[in-house]
Amino acid sequence: MPFHANVYKILVASPGDVEEERKAIPDIIAEWNHINSEIKSVVLLPIKWETHSAPLVGGRPQAIINEQVLGGCDMIIGVFWTRIGSPTGVSESGTVEEIEWFIKNGKPVMLYFSSKPVDAKKLDLDQYKSLRSFEERMQKIGLTGSYENIIDFREKLFRQISMNIDRIIHGAPTPILTQKEATAKSEELRKLINQGRVYIEDYEKDGVVKSFIVKGDTIAIKEDLKRMGGRWNKSLGGWIFSKTKEIEVAEFIKMSS
Template identity: 30%
Template sequence: MAKTVTLMKIFLASPQDVADERGIAEEVINEFNLTSGQHMNIRLELVRWETHTNPGLGKDGQDVINNQLSEDYDIFLGIMWKKFGSPTKRYDSGTQEEFNRAYEKSRHNKDEPYVMFYFCNRAPLSLDDIDIDQLSLVKTFKKSVSEMGLYYFPYDSVRDFEKLLKIQLPRVVFEIQNKQKSKETIELNKLKNEEVVSKSNVDLNNLEDERGVLDYLYEGERCFGLGNDNLIKIVSNVDIVKNRIVKQGENLSYLEASKLPIDTSAKIAMLNSIASDLLDFSNNINPELDSLEINFNKAIEQYSYALEYYYEMIILDKESIVSAFKHFDIFIDNISNAQVGIRTFKNAVDGFPKLSSSVIKARREASTSLERLLNILSSMAVLINEYQANLKRIIDDVNNEG
């Protein structure tokens, strides 16, 4: 007898400046359908104006979109960055109108649809990309939706958005599945969508390539271990160069404060030594930064796959989940401790006097590397905390079931 799967629709609303995120949302949903969707007997359908509307007549363009898309969706996915969008005859933008329609429906229909909203914090590529009026509207909208009770999520890059969505979307889908057992179903053979399969190298029929939850946990722990090694090396490099710079700076200050005559060439030689240390520091940690980011992203990816399996399983190995908690706690502590020292060192580097061209260049290189490191660590902390929150919810669900 053919299995049936639950169809859940996700409505995607956003202005046009987050095209990359819109593409990522489609990729994440397609991946879900080809992986955990198979196990959970769920198929997600992404609803967007690009694919689900046709030319037509109405009060305005947004009115045509509203009439064609209706409100028959389970999840509202909103994304906003620096653009608020074009006004309609009813609201300041189409995205605002779409959000308010979803909000009103959710308010009167027991939290259906489920509303997910993300705001991007990354800086524009240039000042020409900044529209003060649009930014002001975004800021006002963010404040108003918060007052309406919306818990939105910020992110700093497209990659961070992808990782957050991979972690959070399965959880939302799982909650909806539990609440809506009587959703419309479709035959399993319809799941094999030709277009989706053509975009993936996954062979749905090749069971030999399937991996279990413990396989993903093991690989995640291995990658986290490698990432932790990268972090330790980076912090060690920070401490070494910081001590050198402090000592050289003290020597320079001592010589300048003394009555001993010091010619300009001697000062430049000392400054060149400081610049050399800073450049060596940047050259040494940049490869480690690349490895740290790669290993962390791989670890989160593996743990996300394991998380999707948890949603499917009724009886869970709670010991493995508790173990993951301990693993994350150690990594979070390392990140927190590293951030303090790195910020202090970056402030010292940024405040170093512009005494020579070599120092100016080296200071810029070191500051750029340190800023990138702080951004990576901040992203890691946010994603780990979110993953821990999802693990805690799973444990609570299992305890409640018991």
């Protein structure tokens, strides 16, 4: 039966070395629609420049894509592995320029960086170096996620799409925080939750803090922590997360207390 729904467009952005992920994203969105569309009165449409833009004579190529595609999209999925892409004359690559546009306009950004093994013989070192620099910048404002394989990618992206749609439905899209704001919010939330039975500690490895551990009485929320990307470490006695997840996890623990 027909039903009324709001339609949200999701831009798929990536360099050319993540073809498997680009093919998987429309399937993930279709699965989300199958499960949620009628219940939530929302339909999601995947948008790709190769299917939703037309060639025009003159002008900067990326600017043409921006004009034809970006303005009509509501959120963006960016995926990277070893490459950042080709410079556009304005930014490091077309994908980066698109992501920066969404950040500037306060729209949801979902970024994923693959941790799949890399063949060093085939690696473009300049591309890889630029990509790592970009990833570090995005980490500072809490926008990055990682995945180990295509199954891991599908699960994490499905979950993040659901979270972003719920925020939009309730009129509270995720704000893009500055590094200073993100640090302050993390510290404030950590102080609050560390007064309870579940608490957070930084996890240092090789002299660098890139992760944190959720410890304490986590039995009641273990499935939620797992769905949010946590990995149980028996020897450490807690759930390990990337630092980029700290605000999200801390807010969940605060609400669950």
